[in-house]
Amino acid sequence: MKAYIINAPQLQSLQKRLGAFLAWLICWAMWIYLLIPLVTLTSWVLGDKKMINEMRWFGGYKSLLELLQIYLMTLLVMAGLWFIWVIYRTLLTRVVKPATQIPVSDKEICEFYQVKNPELQNCRHAQLVTVFYDDQGHIVELVDHISS
Numbered sequence: 694m695k696a697y698i699i700n701a702p703q704l705q706s707l708q709k710r711l712g713a714f715l716a717w718l719i720c721w722a723m724w725i726y727l728l729i730p731l732v733t734l735t736s737w738v739l740g741d742k743k744m745i746n747e748m749r750w751f752g753g754y755k756s757l758l759e760l761l762q763i764y765l766m767t768l769l770v771m772a773g774l775w776f777i778w779v780i781y782r783t784l785l786t787r788v789v790k791p792a793t794q795i796p797v798s799d800k801e802i803c804e805f806y807q808v809k810n811p812e813l814q815n816c817r818h819a820q821l822v823t824v825f826y827d828d829q830g831h832i833v834e835l836v837d838h839i840s841s
Contacts (some may be wrong), residue, residue, distance in 0.1 A: 704830045723771065730764055806832050 702710070734757070736744040803810050812835045816822045819837030827833050 701826075701828070701830055703828075727764075727768075730760060808832055808835060 705713075735742065735756075799810060799813060802808075803813055815837045818837050821838040823836045823838065824832060825834040825836070
């Protein structure tokens, strides 16, 4: 298997790292929140004496049904919030995109990526290109494999 993903977390900004950590934390909290009722239900069904007494104390299967309704409503609210977030992000990206594209010359591309013009032209006409990066994310070498 080839690694198509550039694994260079040092190139991420602090804001992106904190955002990724926050998303990771929220997802794990939701996952644990969703698993706790299943663990309780499983131990009750398997006949755990402590859980049976606790279920009787809290009202038996009627309270379980009420908890499952709350559980379902929570799932629906979370799905709704996620759907609203997706729509918001979609609308936001449409607004941010520029209306017109500014043409960029080959010289500007070569200067920005620090590659030579002949390498750029060879890679443009190739069907398969391998790009090698250094630890800082800069292009070290371009190799064109199959020319058309």
